[in-house]
Amino acid sequence: MLAKTKNKVLSGKRLSKEDAIKLFETDDIFTLGKLASYAARKKNGNKAYFIKNIHINPTNICVNRCKFCAFSRSKGEEGAYEMTIDEIIHKLRAMSYELQPPYSEVHIVGGLHPDWPFEYYLEMISRIKKYFPKICIKAFTATEIDYFSRISGKGIVEILTELKRHGLDTMPGGGAEIFDIGVRNQLCPEKLSGEGWLAVMKAAHKAGIKTNATMLYGHVENYGQRVDHLLRLRELQDKTKGFQAFIPLAYHPKNNEIGGTYSSGIDDLKTIAVSRLVLDNFSHIKAYWIMLGEKLSQVALLFGADDIDGTIIDEKVTHSAGALSSKGLTAGELINMIKKAGKVPVERDSFYRKLKVKSQKRDVNE
Amino acid sequence: MNKHKRITKKEGLALLKNSDLLGLGEWADGIRKGLHPEKTVTFIVDRNINYTNICINKCTFCAFWRDKEDRDAYVLNKDELYKKIQETIALGGTQILMQGGLHPDFDIEYYIDLLRSIKSRFAINVHGFSPPEICYIADKSDLTIKETLNILKAAGLDSIPGGGAEILSDRVREILSPKKIKSSSWLKVMENAHMLGMRTTATMMFGSVEKPEDIIEHLEAIRNLQDRTGGFTAFIPWTFQPGNTELGSKGQRVKGSKEGTVPDLRTERSEVVEPGLSPHAATAIEYLRVLALSRLYLDNIENIQASWVTQGLKIAGVALRFGANDFGSTMIEENVVAAAGVSYRVSMEDIIRTIKNTGFKAAQRDTYYNILKEF
Numbered sequence: 001m002l003a004k005t006k007n008k009v010l011s012g013k014r015l016s017k018e019d020a021i022k023l024f025e026t027d028d029i030f031t032l033g034k035l036a037s038y039a040a041r042k043k044n045g046n047k048a049y050f051i052k053n054i055h056i057n058p059t060n061i062c063v064n065r066c067k068f069c070a071f072s073r074s075k076g077e078e079g080a081y082e083m084t085i086d087e088i089i090h091k092l093r094a095m096s097y098e099l100q101p102p103y104s105e106v107h108i109v110g111g112l113h114p115d116w117p118f119e120y121y122l123e124m125i126s127r128i129k130k131y132f133p134k135i136c137i138k139a140f141t142a143t144e145i146d147y148f149s150r151i152s153g154k155g156i157v158e159i160l161t162e163l164k165r166h167g168l169d170t171m172p173g174g175g176a177e178i179f180d181i182g183v184r185n186q187l188c189p190e191k192l193s194g195e196g197w198l199a200v201m202k203a204a205h206k207a208g209i210k211t212n213a214t215m216l217y218g219h220v221e222n223y224g225q226r227v228d229h230l231l232r233l234r235e236l237q238d239k240t241k242g243f244q245a246f247i248p249l250a251y252h253p254k255n256n257e258i259g260g261t262y263s264s265g266i267d268d269l270k271t272i273a274v275s276r277l278v279l280d281n282f283s284h285i286k287a288y289w290i291m292l293g294e295k296l297s298q299v300a301l302l303f304g305a306d307d308i309d310g311t312i313i314d315e316k317v318t319h320s321a322g323a324l325s326s327k328g329l330t331a332g333e334l335i336n337m338i339k340k341a342g343k344v345p346v347e348r349d350s351f352y353r354k355l356k357v358k359s360q361k362r363d364v365n366e
Numbered sequence: 367m368n369k370h371k372r373i374t375k376k377e378g379l380a381l382l383k384n385s386d387l388l389g390l391g392e393w394a395d396g397i398r399k400g401l402h403p404e405k406t407v408t409f410i411v412d413r414n415i416n417y418t419n420i421c422i423n424k425c426t427f428c429a430f431w432r433d434k435e436d437r438d439a440y441v442l443n444k445d446e447l448y449k450k451i452q453e454t455i456a457l458g459g460t461q462i463l464m465q466g467g468l469h470p471d472f473d474i475e476y477y478i479d480l481l482r483s484i485k486s487r488f489a490i491n492v493h494g495f496s497p498p499e500i501c502y503i504a505d506k507s508d509l510t511i512k513e514t515l516n517i518l519k520a521a522g523l524d525s526i527p528g529g530g531a532e533i534l535s536d537r538v539r540e541i542l543s544p545k546k547i548k549s550s551s552w553l554k555v556m557e558n559a560h561m562l563g564m565r566t567t568a569t570m571m572f573g574s575v576e577k578p579e580d581i582i583e584h585l586e587a588i589r590n591l592q593d594r595t596g597g598f599t600a601f602i603p604w605t606f607q608p609g610n611t612e613l614g615s616k617g618q619r620v621k622g623s624k625e626g627t628v629p630d631l632r633t634e635r636s637e638v639v640e641p642g643l644s645p646h647a648a649t650a651i652e653y654l655r656v657l658a659l660s661r662l663y664l665d666n667i668e669n670i671q672a673s674w675v676t677q678g679l680k681i682a683g684v685a686l687r688f689g690a691n692d693f694g695s696t697m698i699e700e701n702v703v704a705a706a707g708v709s710y711r712v713s714m715e716d717i718i719r720t721i722k723n724t725g726f727k728a729a730q731r732d733t734y735y736n737i738l739k740e741f
Contacts (some may be wrong), residue, residue: 027725029687030392037388264723265680266687295650295681302387302651324678333646340649342387 002031009035015278017227023274024223029266036273036304043283044306048343049352050334053105053138053310054095057317058083058124062111064143066188068177068219070255070321072111082113085124089131095313101135103311105350108139109174118152118159122166129167136169136350142200142211143175146192156200160207170350171204173212173247179232180225187219187258194229198236205242210351212286213243217271218251218263226271230278237281244352245284245307248275250291254322265296269303276304284352290315293325294337301341307348308334369393373663375582382578382659387651394658394689401668402691406740407721408669408731411714412461412493413454413698417442417480421467423498425543427532427574427606431467441469444483451488454698457714458739460732463527463695464494474507474514478521485522491733492522496529497555501547511551512558519562525733526559528567528602534587535580542574553591560597565734567600568667572656573648574606581656585663592666599735600669600692603656604676605648650681654688661689669735679716683724692731693717 005019015023023032059082062072073080083091095101106128125137140148140163148159177187179194192200204211213233217226237243248271250263263271276285286307287300297308313328331347338345347355367377381390418441421431432439442450451462462484469476477495484492495503495518504514515523532542534549547555556566568588572581592598648656653673661670672690674682675697682693696714718741721728730739 030388030395033388261719261723262680264720265682265684266724268680269684293678293680295653295678296684298650299654299681299684336646337649341651 002026002028002035006031006035009039009277014280017224017231020227020230020274020278021223023277024226024270026270029269029273032270032273033303036276037302039276039280040285040304040306046342046344047306047346048301048338048341049284049307049346049348050331050338051105051310051348051350052103052331053107054092054101054103054313055315056083056088056091056106056108058088058108058110059113059116060111060316061113063114063147064112064188064190066177066191067257068187068216068251068321069317070252071317075114082116085120085127088124089127092128092132092135101132103135103313104355105136105138105310106132107172107312108137109141109144109172109317112144112147118148118154118162121148122162125163125168126166137167138170138172138350139163139168141172141175142197142204143192145171145200145204146196156203157207160204160209164207164209168209170244171201171209171211173214173243173245176214176229176233177216178221178225179229180221183219183221183225187216194232198232201242202236202240205240210242210244212245212247213282214247214249215271215275216249216251218267219258219260226274227278230275234279234281237279241281243282245286246275246279246282247286247288247309248272249288252291252318252321252323256321265299268292268296269300272300272305273303289329290318290323290325294329294333298337298341301338301343308337310334372665375586378582378585378659378663379578381662382581382655385655387655387658390655390658390662391688394661395687397661397665398670398689398691405726406729406737407686407691407693407724407726408729408735408737409693409714409717409721410461410695410731410733411454411457411459411698412463412695413450413459414463414465414695415442415447415450417447417464417466418469418472419467420469422470423468423543423545425532425546427542427571429607434470447480447484448487451484451490455488455490457698458730459490459696459698460738461491461493461695464492465496465499465527465529468499468502472503472506474503474509474517477503477518481518481521481523491524493525493527493733494523496527497552498530498547500526500555500559501551511555512562515555515558515562515564519564523564525564525599526556526566528556528569528598528600531569531584532571533574533576533580534570534584535576538574538576538580549587553587556597557591557595560591560595565597565599567602567671568598569602569604570656570660571604571606573652581659582663585660589664589666592664596666598667599733600671601660601664601667602671602673602694603653603660604673605653607676608647650677650684653677653681654685657685657690658688674712674717674720679712679720683720686721686724686726692735693721 060071060073061075061080145159149156176197201211215229250268253260284307285305286309287297287305288309289297311329311331315327335345419430419432420434420439424431504511531552536548559566570584669692670690671692671694672682672685718728728741729737731737
């Protein structure tokens, strides 16, 4: 059944919408996995990447109420919090040993705070950069960028340029959810539209900011809508080449309005594999272990993924919605997972540059 | 390798050491399809009742045992026991899995009384007493294994769980569980039980100190016995859980953890305590590989169980495509694994949903794999 698609993959031809849907529908997960592995090997050899990183979520106060989100709160609501810049710096320093942070990237995403001005975010970025000049700052989803534009009255390009000037290095790929308008109206009617998300990313790429892309799957969408999402990403990537990694995010059903179930492990593996095969212009497919679980992420390395994200330290957003994974892993654990999958672990920086082997060795023995 | 012939030890070892997992999985999936073409994945509704945690064996991989003097040592009284069984039946359960520590004061009279009092009150299958317990009972009462089994069977014991097998290699057992029965005794209990017409399961705990050769030795021993008796209903491979155990935590046994919070031993795991012990638990890929190989190697055992208790539901679902055809028990209560810090709270609905989302029909079965109810 997959013979035609298989030939296309082996001869390096681009897959169509129909091919992709067929791949999602197939019961033959082994052929799918082998094809995706083949595609992954062509891009990244036998390497599997990880990064030492830390997540900072400056606030969970958010003016939007996305129905799948269990993290957001209103101002004054129980459990609502906001961090001052001093607190953020303090947290980053507390994790460091003799000013040597055990991470090379700070990942910052948060709620759309009703009162914080855009200048607050600029100051946040520049002060982190000042304290930790060598740490890459990966911050703010397209949704947040769009919000900054609205609260400040500045254009998207201006927002991006100023953030970059203050020290922003790369952007995460969150907020993409599923682009389809019908799905979006059900999930997150207040959120930036799919077209808006793509427009912000296009502007970021033009401004020289590399970004990731995501897709939240396993809620109300169908395979056709997943494929449409992937194809729109592929189309933009053809134009800009600004996406670094694609990260399929498994929906979590706890503590939100949508409910439903966790995605099945087989669906997770299929989604990784189809993404690898369809997104032929993306260098990296990431199995984000916070959302897939440590065990499934490792298996995903045999289904086309070449990256398992990082040590993370203190994840909050997905754990609010019932993540069963840990809140952080040591580099030693990540390296072990990768090696046991038969891959070569490579510690990377935010731009997929290999970090020195020496530091890796030390961390394994930590 | 001829895929239609029985796998030799040498071939098994090669598959375990260096084969492509997807190829191995596809092969095991094909064998599973041939044995169970109906696309149904079964599970049993049962409850794990641990009648005591007092144990003289003190295996290094176990987080459950206590000394008699420990403040959280217990022996279940009959009222508690009956209540647990009543609850099990009310939840549609058909079996109790009854296992416990090797209590220094119990002899066969305790077990006879236990079985009779259950059987006179409840119509439920008693799947009880793994081989180390059977050997211990025999020893305490100066009986042969066969005599012991006969007496217990007459008192109401229906079938025997395959626990305590760990790895059937005495080299490994010497490190893991020096006081526990040797491989030959485990196999002898099972052979005698099968001869008396009792069905049993077989397990294998891996991911501790064993070598690939030990896993093959284990599979070979099970296959050989099954050739002679045909008494095993299922094989259940599962992975060693390092939390709160002597083996997993630098020899510092965490006592009383059941009452407090289970400490996170993740960060402490990196200390190697025993020669050859990996600081990490077996990963999902190692689990799927051993599972698939078990399906292929044990060509005379009909059912292979996925271990959601040690792997979580996602990997247990994936395991259904790597050779497994059964989801084991709903585990109304699981004290032993929870004591090692692994606790997946899972309902019967979660299990049914996982089976269905993976593309199978879900069905409740009894101890002997007869289908009771389809979902």
